[in-house]
Amino acid sequence: MTGTRVLVADDHPVYRDGLRMMLASTGAVEVVGTAADGAEAVELAGRLEPQVVVMDLQMPRLDGIEATRRIVGARPGTGVLVLTMHEDDESVFAAMLAGARGFLVKGADQQEILRGITAVAGGEVIFGPALAGRVTAYFARLAAASRPGPAGRPFPQLTERERQVLGLLAAGLTNGQIADRLGLSPKTVRNNVSTVFGKLQVADRAQAVLRGREAGLAP
Numbered sequence: 001m002t003g004t005r006v007l008v009a010d011d012h013p014v015y016r017d018g019l020r021m022m023l024a025s026t027g028a029v030e031v032v033g034t035a036a037d038g039a040e041a042v043e044l045a046g047r048l049e050p051q052v053v054v055m056d057l058q059m060p061r062l063d064g065i066e067a068t069r070r071i072v073g074a075r076p077g078t079g080v081l082v083l084t085m086h087e088d089d090e091s092v093f094a095a096m097l098a099g100a101r102g103f104l105v106k107g108a109d110q111q112e113i114l115r116g117i118t119a120v121a122g123g124e125v126i127f128g129p130a131l132a133g134r135v136t137a138y139f140a141r142l143a144a145a146s147r148p149g150p151a152g153r154p155f156p157q158l159t160e161r162e163r164q165v166l167g168l169l170a171a172g173l174t175n176g177q178i179a180d181r182l183g184l185s186p187k188t189v190r191n192n193v194s195t196v197f198g199k200l201q202v203a204d205r206a207q208a209v210l211r212g213r214e215a216g217l218a219p
Contacts, residue, residue, distance in 0.1 A: 038062030
């Protein structure tokens with residue numbers, strides 16, 4: 001079989017299998033495997049060597065953002081196309097900083113998904129129509145938010161909760177420890193951490209910790 005080698009990662013079996021069958025039916029794509037969570041996506045990407053991973057963001061065990069970071073870190077030539085129902089700006093840009101090159105929302109039609117796969121396989125960056133217009137606006141907001149806040153307060157773009165999370169990250173706490181300290185669910189902490197990464201424009205935890213410590217946020 002010829003065509004772009006694709007791995008599909010999504011935790012919803014009906015959507016995952018439907019997407020696999022739809023892509024395979026086109027003859028333009030060879031679906032080499034499917035993954036039900038981020039950890040499986042990382043393992044299969046290393047073993048099956050797809051050209052493109054179609055990645056959901058919210059998945060168990062390992063979310064799509066961290067899975068993207070690990071896949072691209074191990075195989076920089078592998079393109080990641082995010083296909084998600086979570087189209088909030090912070091999730092999308094956290095995925096971009098992790099190394100994803102394409103971004104579509106679920107509900108995109110067959111031709112749009114195929115165009116995204118082809119573009120990402122060719123090394124291009126692509127945004128679906130629902131997201132493209134927000135990219136410029138997002139970076140404009142980041143630029144405005146990066147201006148010094150009242151009394152030199154660091155990172156005025158962060159909410160108070162996000163600032164707390166960054167401070168605890170800088171202090172060396174794990175997500176689980178942060179959840180216990182703040183009385184939050186682990187999922188809420190993961191989402192807050194991803195949001196902090198996006199707002200600070202950092203690619204990983206180590207960079208966020210460094211920024212937090214440089215700003216004196218570690219307790």
